Amino acid sequence: MKVILLKKFEEIDVKPGYGRNFLLPKRNVIIATNSVRKKIIELKKKIIKKKRKKIKKFFFYLKKNKKIEITFSLKLVKNGKLLGSITKKNIKTIFFLKKIKIKKKNFYLEKIKINKIGNFHGYFNLPYNIKYKFLFKIFYL
Known part of the structure; x- marks a missing residue:
């Protein structure tokens, strides 16, 4: 059973019983499907864009005040x-x-x-x- 960890956005392979009975009820994972994979890729891109904007703002301030x-x-x-x-x-x-x-x-x-x-x-x-x-x-x- 392929699942995606919600905290790290990593795809892992687990045994079906462990995934159904332990990981899914605790909402730690999502079952990996093509649509979910696409959404996670989009989420990663958004997170990277936000981090880049924060870094740019911070470096702009640091350039202004060396x-x-x-x-x-x-x-x-x-x-x-x-x-x-x-x-x-x-x-x-x-x-x-x-x-x-x-x-x-x-x-x-x-x-x-x-x-x-x-x-x-x-x-x-x-x-x-x-x-x-x-x-x-x-x-x-």
Whole structure:
């Protein structure tokens, strides 16, 4: 029995009893027919077009603002460390204020918590395994 997985859009071959009694009632699969295959191909094309549009919008913004600079004003302790630390949550709020919609799981920092003054790098994970490097600076004001 040929079925198509709904989450991955992959066509697999399973035993008829397993497909009828387990996969179909849980709505994890669809029985593979020619019309369903055509619809899935169309769905894949639409998903790829949406991803390309998102990437184009994001790269347009990055070309417009080649350097993304984020500044934080925090208090210092005597030894030069920051009082507190800067995390992904803080940076996400700055992106939200600049009207950039990015999920926390799509970008990461060199260090998990930053508690020093200086220049640091972060990375965006874009679809199709594209990584974009950005720089942010921490100043004492």
